[in-house]
Amino acid sequence: MKKMFLLLLPALMVACSDDKDNSTTLVVADSPIKNLKINEIVAKGSEFENEYGNTDDWVEIYNPTNEEITLTAGNVYFSDNISDPTKWELSADVKIAPNGYLIVCCDDSNCVKTQIHTNFKLTADGEEFSIYYTDGTNGQTVDQVAFPAQDGTKSYGRILDGGETWDWLTPTPLMNNQQ
Ligand SMILES: [Ca+2]
Ligand SMILES: [Ca+2]
Numbered sequence: 001m002k003k004m005f006l007l008l009l010p011a012l013m014v015a016c017s018d019d020k021d022n023s024t025t026l027v028v029a030d031s032p033i034k035n036l037k038i039n040e041i042v043a044k045g046s047e048f049e050n051e052y053g054n055t056d057d058w059v060e061i062y063n064p065t066n067e068e069i070t071l072t073a074g075n076v077y078f079s080d081n082i083s084d085p086t087k088w089e090l091s092a093d094v095k096i097a098p099n100g101y102l103i104v105c106c107d108d109s110n111c112v113k114t115q116i117h118t119n120f121k122l123t124a125d126g127e128e129f130s131i132y133y134t135d136g137t138n139g140q141t142v143d144q145v146a147f148p149a150q151d152g153t154k155s156y157g158r159i160l161d162g163g164e165t166w167d168w169l170t171p172t173p174l175m176n177n178q179q
Helices: 002-020
Strands: 037-042 057-061 067-073 076-079 092-095 100-108 126-136 140-145 155-158 165-168
Touching: 037 126, 037 140, 092 100
Parallel strands: none
Antiparallel strands: 037 057, 037 155, 057 100, 067 092, 076 126, 126 140, 155 165
C-alpha cells in the first residue's frame, strides 16, 4: 500500500501543474493526446489547397513530443464552439509524426479521406476551436482557443510552435510557424 501511495503522488503533482496552464483538469492524463496543441488558424483568405482543390479554412495541430501520436477514431473530437466540444467526431485513425503537424480542413465536408474535413467552417469575424479527447469513460478538452477576427492576410498562431504566445503570422500550413 505504501508503494502505491508513493506512485500516486507524482501523478497528482503533474495534475496540479497542468491546472496552471489549462482551464480544464486533464482527467485522461495518461494519453499522449494531452500534449497536442492547436498551433495555427486561418479563417479567411486561405491559400492552402486541400484535396478537393478548395482553399477553405484550416487549423494546424502540432505534436510537440518526440513520439508519434495516434488520434484514434471515436476518441477525438473537434469543435468551433467550446461549449459543445463533441461537435465533430473523428471517424478514422490519424497519426501525427514526432514534432509534426496535422491540418484539419474546416470546410463542412464532414469526412476523413486523405485529409480531415469537419462538419463546420470557421467564421472570419472570430470564433473558437477545440480538441477534445475521451477514453470512453472520461473526457477532457485537450486544447482550446478563441481567435479574433481575421482580415485574410495573416494566420493566427503560436509563436514559436506550441508556445504560449499567439500572434499574427505568415500562413505556414504543415510547416513551422513564422512571423
Ligand atoms: Ca463556425
Ligand atoms: Ca504552421
